[in-house]
Amino acid sequence: MAESAALLTVDAPINHRVPGVEDAHKANIDKIGAGPIVDPSPIDSMWLVPFALLFSPLLISMGIAAGLCKCLFVIANNIQMRSFLISCSCLCFSGSQPIWSYAFWVQGAVGTLLVLMLRSGRLGLFQFYEEVLGRGNKHWWAMSGIMTHRYLDVWDTLKEFQVRGPFFGGNKAARPGIWPPGDNKPGHGGSFLLWISGDKHTSYRRALHAIVIGKFELIKQRFKMLQNYLHPYLPSTPKDPAEFLALLQNESTMTELVSRTVWFIVFGVQLDEEELGWAAEWGSSAAFFILPQFVQNLLLRSLERSVKKMRRNMVTIMCRRPGVVKLFAEFKGLMNTKGVGGEDYSELPVETFMDEIQFVVNFAGLLGTRQLLESTIYALNRQVNPNFVKDGEIIFPETLTNKEGKSVSYVEAYNEDPIAFLKEVARLDPPVTSANSLTQQSLTIDMPSCFGGKIDIPVNSGNQYLISLAVRDEARFSDAKEFNPYRANIDDVLSWNATFPFPEENAGRKYDPMAVATYDPNGNVKDPLPLTWRQKNNWNRVCPGRNIALQTCVMILGMCPALNNSELTIKWTN
Numbered sequence: 419m420a421e422s423a424a425l426l427t428v429d430a431p432i433n434h435r436v437p438g439v440e441d442a443h444k445a446n447i448d449k450i451g452a453g454p455i456v457d458p459s460p461i462d463s464m465w466l467v468p469f470a471l472l473f474s475p476l477l478i479s480m481g482i483a484a485g486l487c488k489c490l491f492v493i494a495n496n497i498q499m500r501s502f503l504i505s506c507s508c509l510c511f512s513g514s515q516p517i518w519s520y521a522f523w524v525q526g527a528v529g530t531l532l533v534l535m536l537r538s539g540r541l542g543l544f545q546f547y548e549e550v551l552g553r554g555n556k557h558w559w560a561m562s563g564i565m566t567h568r569y570l571d572v573w574d575t576l577k578e579f580q581v582r583g584p585f586f587g588g589n590k591a592a593r594p595g596i597w598p599p600g601d602n603k604p605g606h607g608g609s610f611l612l613w614i615s616g617d618k619h620t621s622y623r624r625a626l627h628a629i630v631i632g633k634f635e636l637i638k639q640r641f642k643m644l645q646n647y648l649h650p651y652l653p654s655t656p657k658d659p660a661e662f663l664a665l666l667q668n669e670s671t672m673t674e675l676v677s678r679t680v681w682f683i684v685f686g687v688q689l690d691e692e693e694l695g696w697a698a699e700w701g702s703s704a705a706f707f708i709l710p711q712f713v714q715n716l717l718l719r720s721l722e723r724s725v726k727k728m729r730r731n732m733v734t735i736m737c738r739r740p741g742v743v744k745l746f747a748e749f750k751g752l753m754n755t756k757g758v759g760g761e762d763y764s765e766l767p768v769e770t771f772m773d774e775i776q777f778v779v780n781f782a783g784l785l786g787t788r789q790l791l792e793s794t795i796y797a798l799n800r801q802v803n804p805n806f807v808k809d810g811e812i813i814f815p816e817t818l819t820n821k822e823g824k825s826v827s828y829v830e831a832y833n834e835d836p837i838a839f840l841k842e843v844a845r846l847d848p849p850v851t852s853a854n855s856l857t858q859q860s861l862t863i864d865m866p867s868c869f870g871g872k873i874d875i876p877v878n879s880g881n882q883y884l885i886s887l888a889v890r891d892e893a894r895f896s897d898a899k900e901f902n903p904y905r906a907n908i909d910d911v912l913s914w915n916a917t918f919p920f921p922e923e924n925a926g927r928k929y930d931p932m933a934v935a936t937y938d939p940n941g942n943v944k945d946p947l948p949l950t951w952r953q954k955n956n957w958n959r960v961c962p963g964r965n966i967a968l969q970t971c972v973m974i975l976g977m978c979p980a981l982n983n984s985e986l987t988i989k990w991t992n
Contacts, residue, residue, distance in 0.1 A: 431639050433686040433741035440737040446769035447733050451726030455711055456593040457584070460517045462711040470524050470716055477521060481528020485536070488550045489867065491529055496869035497522050499559040503873065515562075520712070527713050530561070538808040540587075540851040541886045545811075548887060550866075557863045559873065561588035562710075563854070563880025564863060569891035569912075572883045575855060576916055579954035581878075584613045585854035588882040589710035595722030596707060596714065598729075598774050604761045609753075610774045612853075617760045617947045623940040623962065625752035626775065629745050630684055631962045634935035640683050641932065641988045644973055647682060648675060655977045659829050662978035663795045673698050676788040679970045684779055684963070685742055687735060696731040700780045701788065703728060707781065732776040733769055746772050752943050760947040779963070786849035787967040791974060793847040794840060797901060798828050798981075803847055812846045813900045821904055831903055833983040836972045837929045842903040844913035845895070851886040853915060853959070885912050914967075916960035931965035931972075932988045938962060 440447075455462055470477060484490045501519035515523055534543050547565065551558040558565045563585065566572055584591045584600065591597040591613075600610030602618050611622055631637075651674055656662045666672055677697040681687045689697060706721040714722055736742045746768045753764040753771075793803040800814035817825045820834060832839045861875040889912055890898045895905065909929075910917055919929050922937040939956040941949070949958075961967070969988065976982035976990035 429633065429636050430741050431636065431643060431686055432688060433739040433745075435690070435738045436740055437738075439740055439743075440734050443733075443737040443743075443769055446767045447730050447737065450730050450733060450769065450773045451594050451596075451722070453594055455595075456599045457590070458711065459515050459590065461515045461520045461523055462715065463517070464715055466517070466520050466712075467715050467718070470520070473521070477525045478528055480525035482532060484525060484529035485532030491533070492550050492867040493869060494522060494526050494529060495560060496865055496867060498526050498561070499865065499873065500869055502562055503876075523712060524716070526561075527710075538804065539806045541806065541811070541847070542808050544851065544884050544887050552866060555864060557861060557875075559863060559865055559875075560882070562590060563588055563882055564857065564861070564875055566881055566883040567887040569888045569894040572885060572888035572912060573917075575881070575883045576912060576959065577955055577957055579949070579958055580855040581615045581858055582613055582619070582854070583856050583878070583880070584610075585856075585880045585882070586612070587708040587710075587852070588854070588880060591707075592709065592711040592714045592722070595719060596709075596725050598770075598777055600774070604763050605765055608770070608774070609763060609766065611778050617755070617949075618763055619958070620940045620947060620949055621753055621755045621760055621763055623938060623958070624943045624945070625749050626962060627936075627938045627940070628752055628943050629749045631936050631938065631966075637683060637966065638932055638988060640686065641969055641973060644679060644682065645990055647688065648678060648974075648977070651675065651678065652977060655979075657979050659798070659978055659980040662981070663798055666795055666974070667792075669701075670698075672788060672792060673701055675974050676791060676970065677784060679974065680779065680784045680787060680966075681735075683966055683970065684783065685736065685739075685745075687739060687742065689735070693731075693735050696728065696735065697780070697784065699724075699728050699731075700784055704781075704785055729773055729777065732780060733772045736772050736776065737769070742772075743768065746775075749775075755943075755947055758944065758946050782850065782961070783963050783967065787970050789847075789849040790840060790844055790967065791971045793849075794843045794971060794975065797839075797843050797847075798832060800828060807847050811899060813897075815900065815902075818902065818904065829980060832975075832981060835903065835928045836975075836984050836986065837931065837968055838908050839903040840968055840971055841908050841911045841913070842901060842905065845889045845908075845911045846899070846901060848886050848889065848913040850913065850915065850961075852882050852884045855881050855883065857881050885915070888912055914961040914964040916957035918957075918960060918964065920957075928985065930986050931968045932986070936962070936965045 484494045501522060502515055533546050537543055537546055547558055547560055556571060566575060584593060593599045598610040599608035600613035601607040602615050609618060609622055614622060656665065674694060677694060678689055681689055681697065703725060706725055749771055750764050750768055754762045756762055796803040802809055802812045817827060818831045820826050857875060857877055857879045860877055863873050863875060865871060865873055892898050894910060920937045923934055926933060939958050941953065972986060973990065982990045
């Protein structure tokens with residue numbers, strides 16, 4: 419009985435697996451990702467797929483031509499824009515491409531994917547838009563909404579209390595097969611954190627902070643236990659940093675270390691081999707999430723089936739641990755905010771809340787942290803990460819000059835201030851390259867070339883703000899391509915959807931993610947709703963797990979003695 423009680427303690431550092439308990443949750447787990455397409459556009463109809471396949475040689479040829487010829491790319495983009503805005507004005511709601519425009523959207527998808535490949539990822543794609551649509555323009559239209567790219571404009575968007583919708587990568591997200599659904603109302607419409615706004619978003623962030631992020635002593639305890647936990651999976655670590663970094667560059671090694679760390683720190687879960695295999699699938703599935711529904715249809719929704727299975731496996735991992743189940747029962751209770759002036763947002767099953775949060779933890783936390791770690795390894799070797807940034811887009815000086823004017827190596831610079839080093843990596847190679855909000859005032863933009871000109875953009879249009887370009891804005895960061903962790907304005911980096919540290923977190927000359935508790939600007943579960951104007955406009959979308967991600971990177975790198983000579987509160991014991 420004593421052992422059972424320990425298992426059901428919410429704040430236990432380890433949430434142990436109990437065989438068979440997940441069976442009671444199977445009915446709700448099987449509903450994850452199921453159901454008809456949420457809010458489909460006319461071009462999301464499956465009956466259009468045979469026509470696309472029939473004319474695929476022509477459509478693919480048109481897409482390739484657009485991807486290779488800047489002029490054709492802009493014209494195709496403008497036609498998509500016109501078709502989207504015409505349908506918006508006629509049908510009175512945003513995001514409904516008419517059936518007659520289907521061919522243009524298919525060839526546009528082919529052209530965009532080609533640019534993505536040729537330009538080494540999303541940063542390169544955004545730089546391509548900058549080249550073809552004009553650096554001087556405040557906004558561009560691309561895909562299903564506008565883009566915002568200047569530092570101060572992105573800064574304003576992030577600082578303000580955003581209104582969100584189900585947009586990802588400039589298009590409506592494919593729901594529910596790829597992404598969890600979510601809207602701002604009480605009821606069963608879902609509450610996925612990336613889509614919701616207003617009091618519902620505030621309530622969700624407060625509940626997440628209460629059950630996970632805000633448990634500072636528990637998180638510190640788990641980080642202190644990490645060395646013993648990870649040691650069997652990397653029993654021998656070279657003392658030479660070059661050898662160690664080469665070892666970590668092995669994809670399976672890095673994925674295992676990050677996956678085990680993230681699940682242990684956030685949920686207290688020690689993954690077994692089967693579960694590790696499930697978690698590792700996120701890395702191979704990352705490219706699926708950006709594809710809108712009509713592209714998922716062209717692939718006969720096969721990617722949806724893979725992602726749906728992956729999401730259900732993640733929730734199964736959680737349901738195998740009674741301590742995690744009880745944690746989410748607490749979360750569900752906290753989503754009833756009537757007592758503080760809000761609404762009851764707790765109607766969803768516990769398993770649905772699990773799916774929504776595991777998606778954020780794995781997609782943003784696991785994949786984002788893994789990319790940050792990988793790109794930091796490349797930076798320590800003075801190399802560009804070829805998986806995400808095109809060669810020549812980061813300039814690595816032979817040595818760095820610290821704040822005392824001394825020439826130091828990259829390893830020395832990292833040890834002097836690991837967090838500043840990681841922030842500079844994330845500035846030049848951000849794991850989160852953009853995010854999406856909705857415009858809250860009408861705009862007029864000027865698009866170049868045929869079918870362009872002055873375009874009126876209605877309220878509640880998609881706004882993809884390009885963090886990856888904003889943090890390379892020469893007006894804010896001098897010598898923007900040059901890697902320099904000693905920048906005086908290193909804390910102006912927006913790569914975690916905000917500037918930080920907050921005043922409540924700044925406890926020393928150098929930032930230490932485990933020195934003080936993570937601050938959430940959305941307040942606490944007992945605070946009244948709605949937020950005041952001042953509370954609303956305070957970086958409310960800042961990444962909640964930013965300090966966990968930073969500490970995860972320094973802990974894994976600190977397995978090498980040469981990369982463990984910092985002044986951080988919690989680090990490896992060599």
